Amino acid sequence: MKAPFTVILGLLFALAGQALAEAPETIFDTANRLYGEGKFSEATAAYEKILESGHGSAAVYFDLGNAFFKANRIGRAIAAYREAKMLSPRDPDIVANLQFARNQVQGPTLPTTWQDRWFGKLSLNEWTLAVCAAGWSWLLLLTLGQWRPALKPTLRGWAWSLGAVTLLTGACLGADYSRLVVERKAVVIADSAEVHQAPVAESPGLYTLHDGAEVRVLDAKNDWLQITTGPRRTGWVRRAELVLSR
Amino acid sequence: MLLLGDQSQFGERTRPPLRRAWVVGWICFWAAVLNAGAATFSAALDRDTITLGETANLALTCNGGQPQSEPAPPSVPNLQIVYIGPSSQFSVINNQVSSSITYNFRVIPRQAGDYAIPAMTVEVGGQKLTSQPLVLKVVKPQAAPAGVTNAAAQPALVKLALPKKSFYVGESLAAQLQLYLSSQVQSVEQFQTTSFAADGFNVGKMMQGQRRQIQMAGSIYTVIPINVVLTAVKAGSYTLGPMTVSLVLDIASPNRRRDPFFEQFGIRDPFFERSTVQQQVALATESEPVEIQAIPREKAPASFNGAVGNFSMNVTAGPTNLTEGDPITLKVQIAGRGSIDNLTMPDLPWSNFVVHPPEIKSEHSDQLGLQGTKTFEYIVTPQTADLKALPEIAFSFFDPDQKAFRTLTHPPFPLVVHPGGAVAVPSALASAHPRQEAPAPAQDIVPNKQRPGQLAQIGPPLIQRPWFLALQGTPVLALVASVLWRRRADALSNNPKLRRRRQAELAISQGFADLRRLAAENQSDAFFVTVFRVLQERLGERLDVPAGSITEAVIDERLRPLGVPEPTLSAVQELFQACNLARYAPVRSSQELSAFVPKVETTLDQLKQIKA
Numbered sequence: 001m002k003a004p005f006t007v008i009l010g011l012l013f014a015l016a017g018q019a020l021a022e023a024p025e026t027i028f029d030t031a032n033r034l035y036g037e038g039k040f041s042e043a044t045a046a047y048e049k050i051l052e053s054g055h056g057s058a059a060v061y062f063d064l065g066n067a068f069f070k071a072n073r074i075g076r077a078i079a080a081y082r083e084a085k086m087l088s089p090r091d092p093d094i095v096a097n098l099q100f101a102r103n104q105v106q107g108p109t110l111p112t113t114w115q116d117r118w119f120g121k122l123s124l125n126e127w128t129l130a131v132c133a134a135g136w137s138w139l140l141l142l143t144l145g146q147w148r149p150a151l152k153p154t155l156r157g158w159a160w161s162l163g164a165v166t167l168l169t170g171a172c173l174g175a176d177y178s179r180l181v182v183e184r185k186a187v188v189i190a191d192s193a194e195v196h197q198a199p200v201a202e203s204p205g206l207y208t209l210h211d212g213a214e215v216r217v218l219d220a221k222n223d224w225l226q227i228t229t230g231p232r233r234t235g236w237v238r239r240a241e242l243v244l245s246r
Numbered sequence: 247m248l249l250l251g252d253q254s255q256f257g258e259r260t261r262p263p264l265r266r267a268w269v270v271g272w273i274c275f276w277a278a279v280l281n282a283g284a285a286t287f288s289a290a291l292d293r294d295t296i297t298l299g300e301t302a303n304l305a306l307t308c309n310g311g312q313p314q315s316e317p318a319p320p321s322v323p324n325l326q327i328v329y330i331g332p333s334s335q336f337s338v339i340n341n342q343v344s345s346s347i348t349y350n351f352r353v354i355p356r357q358a359g360d361y362a363i364p365a366m367t368v369e370v371g372g373q374k375l376t377s378q379p380l381v382l383k384v385v386k387p388q389a390a391p392a393g394v395t396n397a398a399a400q401p402a403l404v405k406l407a408l409p410k411k412s413f414y415v416g417e418s419l420a421a422q423l424q425l426y427l428s429s430q431v432q433s434v435e436q437f438q439t440t441s442f443a444a445d446g447f448n449v450g451k452m453m454q455g456q457r458r459q460i461q462m463a464g465s466i467y468t469v470i471p472i473n474v475v476l477t478a479v480k481a482g483s484y485t486l487g488p489m490t491v492s493l494v495l496d497i498a499s500p501n502r503r504r505d506p507f508f509e510q511f512g513i514r515d516p517f518f519e520r521s522t523v524q525q526q527v528a529l530a531t532e533s534e535p536v537e538i539q540a541i542p543r544e545k546a547p548a549s550f551n552g553a554v555g556n557f558s559m560n561v562t563a564g565p566t567n568l569t570e571g572d573p574i575t576l577k578v579q580i581a582g583r584g585s586i587d588n589l590t591m592p593d594l595p596w597s598n599f600v601v602h603p604p605e606i607k608s609e610h611s612d613q614l615g616l617q618g619t620k621t622f623e624y625i626v627t628p629q630t631a632d633l634k635a636l637p638e639i640a641f642s643f644f645d646p647d648q649k650a651f652r653t654l655t656h657p658p659f660p661l662v663v664h665p666g667g668a669v670a671v672p673s674a675l676a677s678a679h680p681r682q683e684a685p686a687p688a689q690d691i692v693p694n695k696q697r698p699g700q701l702a703q704i705g706p707p708l709i710q711r712p713w714f715l716a717l718q719g720t721p722v723l724a725l726v727a728s729v730l731w732r733r734r735a736d737a738l739s740n741n742p743k744l745r746r747r748r749q750a751e752l753a754i755s756q757g758f759a760d761l762r763r764l765a766a767e768n769q770s771d772a773f774f775v776t777v778f779r780v781l782q783e784r785l786g787e788r789l790d791v792p793a794g795s796i797t798e799a800v801i802d803e804r805l806r807p808l809g810v811p812e813p814t815l816s817a818v819q820e821l822f823q824a825c826n827l828a829r830y831a832p833v834r835s836s837q838e839l840s841a842f843v844p845k846v847e848t849t850l851d852q853l854k855q856i857k858a
Contacts, residue, residue, distance in 0.1 A: 050698075059697060129708070
């Protein structure tokens with residue numbers, strides 16, 4: 001009678017322990033500990049385990065970026081920092097480390113444009129909510145004007161202003177959506193990636209990209225991606241040498 | 247069509263005051279709109295050598311500002327300088343706004359000689375600007391070209407003018423076909439070149455130049471120059487020309503003069519055109535012996551690639567601090583005079599570099615394409631980290647004026663090439679290999695965050711979630727619903743008949759509910775009172791009279807004249823009589839009352855068809 005009870009109790013403890021061990025917060029602490037011990041590869045694996053579970057936060061991506069950076073994997077670090085910046089665009093730590101990592105990249109890379117700086121002040125969701133707030137307010141004002149026509153003269157100025165704000169924020173949202181979702185970006189994760197004239201290994205090389213170089217993806221063909229880093233800097237790179245990023 | 251009829255081509259004409267005011271206003275407007283940056287002031291003559299009897303145009307151009315007053319023409323003995331008027335230009339290129347105002351003068355020499363036109367000064371925004379002095383050479387009138395002895399007999403003639411008689415293979419030049427028109431010719435039409443014997447040359451672009459007037463053999467001629475680009479291609483002695491042209495001349499009839507009535511309004515005499523005579527003529531130039539010499543290729547430098555002319559070279563390269571395999575953009579600009587389109591760069595056989603074929607861009611600074619800039623943009627990739635410099639760049643050309651080869655060189659560009667396998671390291675380690683152009687910052691990355699923050703499910707952005715997009719339809723639907731509601735309310739308030747109908751329908755609908763209830767409760771009196779009321783509501787609404795005024799008399803007074811069918815009238819009368827009888831007759835049963843309701847419904851439905 002005592003033996004089965006012990007087995008059940010042990011099983012319950014094991015399950016509870018496993019549940020505790022699998023909690024993302026626990027994995028996060030473990031990953032940070034590994035990072036502190038200088039075990040950067042193990043730390044990156046732990047952070048990635050959190051992300052594989054479907055959970056994530058700007059802090060997880062940020063620490064993952066740090067771990068990659070310390071493991072001398074600049075491209076992966078930049079990709080992680082970019083994800084972190086998507087979630088928390090005004091976090092000064094993320095901005096600083098992303099810039100720091102970009103400064104380490106050699107050779108051609110996509111330059112940071114004024115659109116990146118301006119639209120990057122808000123995340124895509126923040127732009128979306130800004131448009132919704134302005135748009136809802138505008139439409140509700142118009143609705144109120146229909147129910148209470150006497151208020152129309154008072155509301156007219158507000159309605160025009162909110163309409164203009166809605167259009168403006170809508171344009172910003174469109175531009176940000178195009179920048180982040182429509183335009184596909186990628187980061188080189190190989191030590192060096194030869195850019196070829198055509199999507200075949202035998203085609204002549206044009207130039208070389210280095211770990212961390214950010215590129216815009218134009219097309220895909222089999223295992224190759226057509227990329228560009230600027231005017232007259234277009235070519236084909238093996239897909240395995242890049243990681244797609246937002 | 248080369249039209250000569252416009253008086254402005256021949257002499258001064260008083261501008262209408264309104265037009266002048268418009269021009270001045272336009273200039274002032276732009277001057278006010280534009281910010282005066284670093285203003286410049288320059289003077290230019292359209293030609294530096296003219297024949298006595300001809301006139302030259304002097305243009306004083308002010309860029310980037312508006313002078314406080316029109317520049318006063320200088321006083322030069324034996325040179326009359328007449329102000330013609332201003333012209334302005336305004337351009338926006340790459341968001342850079344630029345403007346210029348040109349004051350045009352006509353220079354009329356009184357005798358042959360060399361004239362120095364002194365510098366002129368204008369004041370722009372409190373700043374005094376001075377133009378450069380100019381030199382004008384006035385030569386004595388030449389003899390008429392062969393064959394021109396009687397201008398009246400020969401209203402037009404052509405002449406081929408060559409800048410020189412000896413050329414080198416590859417040399418490009420602009421010959422000039424000069425069309426001389428006597429003063430009787432009003433306009434020229436259908437001008438075309440029919441043949442041009444130009445052995446040893448390639449004939450290129452033809453472009454009409456600025457017409458001018460000259461005095462020749464005692465007559466005034468209008469000269470229309472047509473520049474022709476010729477490129478010498480084969481060595482030897484040749485004869486250039488004759489060049490034949492055909493054209494139709496409008497020659498003024500000696501019996502008709504322009505009507506001064508139209509002239510005073512600044513418009514052309516509409517009847518004057520009809521007083522000209524058209525004459526088709528074929529003209530030919532004389533032949534000119536020319537010599538084309540071969541380029542002494544045995545003396546050509548290695549970097550000579552066939553360029554003939556006079557050029558300068560500018561070279562830029564970057565980046566110069568890079569990793570092996572990284573591209574360097576090398577830009578070679580050749581500018582000058584010669585056959586720009588045919589310019590080619592010698593190969594760059596550089597070892598340890600991959601040199602990709604250049605991207606070539608030509609820009610002409612003249613309409614004939616004989617002057618300009620050609621840019622060769624190479625992508626050069628260093629293949630080893632041992633390279634310390636881009637090799638020297640040389641470009642050679644044959645200068646036909648100096649009759650010698652000239653070589654332009656650019657010294658090697660120093661390079662810093664890092665090994666390709668090198669991977670950037672964190673700053674703590676990077677200090678051992680500092681970069682020259684972008685030194686690594688002194689601090690390390692910002693350390694880890696110790697809290698994971700709000701761990702949430704990673705999903706697509708809100709804008710890509712269907713439920714979120716569907717939610718955005720809510721305020722739109724609310725607005726649409728409110729607009730529809732408002733329209734309905736407005737329609738009712740603006741249409742009393744519709745409002746009455748709706749009210750009547752509501753009252754009738756409630757009346758039938760009451761009828762059914764009263765029938766069930768067997769309340770005969772109240773039942774028929776209600777029948778009478780719904781009948782009044784329907785008839786009152788249909789006839790547009792107050793419901794209370796409806797009595798049985800309405801049948802004969804209103805319904806019958808309207809042509810209501812007899813069965814409907816009978817049914818209505820039956821209802822009225824039933825209501826009257828109910829006041830005196832014994833109480834009916836509940837079944838009888840219930841059976842009466844459909845009859846009332848049917849009758850009221852029939853009354854709906856009435857149109858008052």
